[in-house]
Amino acid sequence: QQQVKQSPQSLIVQKGGIPIINCAYENTAFDYFPWYQQFPGKGPALLIAIRPDVSEKKEGRFTISFNKSAKQFSLHIMDSQPGDSATYFCAASMNYGGSQGNLIFGKGTKLSVKP
């Protein structure tokens, strides 16, 4: 119930393509869903986040789509660039209990954007 399942494990697209990374969860108590971007040898950094009261959030070329009934959310990267090549993690957290605010991470997707 505490898991966040992420797919695919790796993804290769051409420059300008639209990679899509999917995540699914079981625990309906989760109420915050961030995506983190990690470059090799670095710590992850927050990319974009969404709460379950909205179905879509857009920031620049990055869009999160959220389907509350299906308990799924996804990251879309428009007009992808080689500089977007990184590992992407979805995550979820809840606002109560002893683990309040703790992030549960998916296993990550390694994205490679070819020139």
Added chain:
Amino acid sequence: DGGITQSPKYLFRKEGQNVTLSCEQNLNHDAMYWYRQDPGQGLRLIYYSQIVNDFQKGDIAEGYSVSREKKESFPLTVTSAQKNPTAFYLCASKRQGITSAEAFFGQGTRLTVV
């Protein structure tokens, strides 16, 4: 510049040795976390602390220990009881009590057993 600093960047441990990884933050965050990252495994929570002098076990606490004597510092000790310690270790901090608060990560420490 506010941020979270991990040291050292690379660490080598001999069999049977304890080693301590440093994590310091100047963001005035109450909550601090230690994650372990292995290829294909994502980020797994080792320990977390929501307030000074208190900490909780995460999903993979066996073979690790922590302390939280100061708000700014949350060191992680990898003990000889950890049978497979080679991994990339990440420390993070965030504001406590706000679910949507951003978690800030350090640059990580890569630990290798030699």
